[in-house]
Amino acid sequence: MSVRPYRDIQRRKSRQIRVGSVLVGGDAPISVQTMTNTLTQDVAATVAQIKAAEAAGADIVRVSCPDEESTAGLKEIVKQVTVPIVADIHFHYKRGIEAAEAGAACLRINPGNIGSADRVREVVKAAKDHGCSMRIGVNAGSLERDLLEKYGEPCPEAMVESALDHMKILQDHDFHEFKISVKASDPFLAVAAYQGLAEACDYPLHLGITEAGALRSGTVKSAIGLGSLLWAGIGDTIRVSLSADPVEEVKAGYEILKSLGLRHRGVTIISCPSCARQQFPVIRTVEVLEERLAHIQTPVTLSIIGCIVNGPGEARETDIGLTGGGQGHHMVYLNGLTDHKVDDPQVIDHIVELVEARAAAIEHERTLATAAVPVAPAVPVAPAAPVVPAVPAVPVAPAAPVVPAVPAGV
Numbered sequence: 020m021s022v023r024p025y026r027d028i029q030r031r032k033s034r035q036i037r038v039g040s041v042l043v044g045g046d047a048p049i050s051v052q053t054m055t056n057t058l059t060q061d062v063a064a065t066v067a068q069i070k071a072a073e074a075a076g077a078d079i080v081r082v083s084c085p086d087e088e089s090t091a092g093l094k095e096i097v098k099q100v101t102v103p104i105v106a107d108i109h110f111h112y113k114r115g116i117e118a119a120e121a122g123a124a125c126l127r128i129n130p131g132n133i134g135s136a137d138r139v140r141e142v143v144k145a146a147k148d149h150g151c152s153m154r155i156g157v158n159a160g161s162l163e164r165d166l167l168e169k170y171g172e173p174c175p176e177a178m179v180e181s182a183l184d185h186m187k188i189l190q191d192h193d194f195h196e197f198k199i200s201v202k203a204s205d206p207f208l209a210v211a212a213y214q215g216l217a218e219a220c221d222y223p224l225h226l227g228i229t230e231a232g233a234l235r236s237g238t239v240k241s242a243i244g245l246g247s248l249l250w251a252g253i254g255d256t257i258r259v260s261l262s263a264d265p266v267e268e269v270k271a272g273y274e275i276l277k278s279l280g281l282r283h284r285g286v287t288i289i290s291c292p293s294c295a296r297q298q299f300p301v302i303r304t305v306e307v308l309e310e311r312l313a314h315i316q317t318p319v320t321l322s323i324i325g326c327i328v329n330g331p332g333e334a335r336e337t338d339i340g341l342t343g344g345g346q347g348h349h350m351v352y353l354n355g356l357t358d359h360k361v362d363d364p365q366v367i368d369h370i371v372e373l374v375e376a377r378a379a380a381i382e383h384e385r386t387l388a389t390a391a392v393p394v395a396p397a398v399p400v401a402p403a404a405p406v407v408p409a410v411p412a413v414p415v416a417p418a419a420p421v422v423p424a425v426p427a428g429v
């Protein structure tokens with residue numbers, strides 16, 4: 020039983036598929052995707068954008084393949100990146116075949132849009148031959164004419180029916196390695212469509228509020244739409260669509276997942292808005308810390324609070340805390356407990372050092388734990404050697420009474 024049941028999210032049970040090295044669905048972590056906006060035939064520019072997105076945490080990246088030059092470029096691109104690449108195909112079945120041959124991990128293609136059964140068969144065969152999954156991508160803005168006539172306008176029922184029609188085509192070809200999206204720019208429509216689809220099938224769902232808008236407005240709209248679905252347990256992979264750099268999409272995706280406790284990556288900063296009581300410039304400090312700590316991938320929580328009104332309470336819940344104190348002396352908390360003071364001029368450098376040390380310590384412990392598991396063959400010869408060996412422990416750890424041999428200092 021969870022200590023905090025109000026935070027529990029019961030994920031919808033979905034099938035699991037593979038997008039290259041990334042598992043999607045089932046109990047796999049919810050993956051974060053983005054899409055390049057370079058010309059795919061411009062291999063150098065596209066690779067640079069993919070690598071930047073990957074460095075920001077993207078698990079999967081999609082590239083457009085509207086023509087033969089693009090699928091030729093894709094072949095070079097996949098050799099130069101490690102993140103799985105999804106080829107965005109739309110109508111041209113030959114581009115789908117070329118993309119599968121070029122090494123795409125997944126094809127974004129709607130089988131109902133590519134023409135005859137023979138064409139579908141050829142694309143499915145190429146996907147099977149090359150270990151390529153697919154995404155059926157229904158979009159409210161491009162629903163089939165017969166569905167628009169039947170329903171009068173894009174509505175959740177029409178979107179679900181469209182998705183199920185495409186799904187049936189793949190199932191009829193005995194192809195089940197696919198995920199589905201039913202995107203709309205209207206979050207009400209998208210959420211209702213995803214809810215309906217989640218009921219109607221067990222395929223993994225790729226969430227997105229399409230054409231969500233600019234950085235700020237699109238992020239808010241996506242957080243509302245994707246957030247409500249994810250909170251209800253719906254969604255296996257997400258893309259935040261913004262009129263902004265793909266790196267911003269990845270950051271926004273992670274923030275949504277982090278806010279719901281579904282993924283943890285990098286430093287999560289809890290900070291107050293500041294007011295006349297602040298004992299140091301909170302806003303500027305947080306801005307600089309975000310920048311200086313952007314390279315940390317290990318999950319670490321950090322509270323930066325301007326005064327004692329809320330500082331100790333927030334610090335109690337974070338790995339590292341800073342609370343503004345009088346006369347330029349501020350309190351540093353480690354693991355929720357008061358530890359030492361830091362003076363104004365050293366605040367930024369000191370907090371950066373603490374966070375970097377904490378992240379390194381966590382990674383060190385993780386490596387040891389991973390290494391320890393297969394090595395211990397549970398041979399009952401040696402009397403149980405203490406499981407907590409003389410690990411050169413966490414420099415940031417507070418007075419850890421469990422490992423007395425280790426100096427616990429800052």
Ligand code: SF4
Pocket residue numbers: 291292293294295296297298324325326327328329330
């Ligand atoms: S924690 Fe203190 S400084 Fe920050 S907003 Fe609240 S009262 Fe103001």
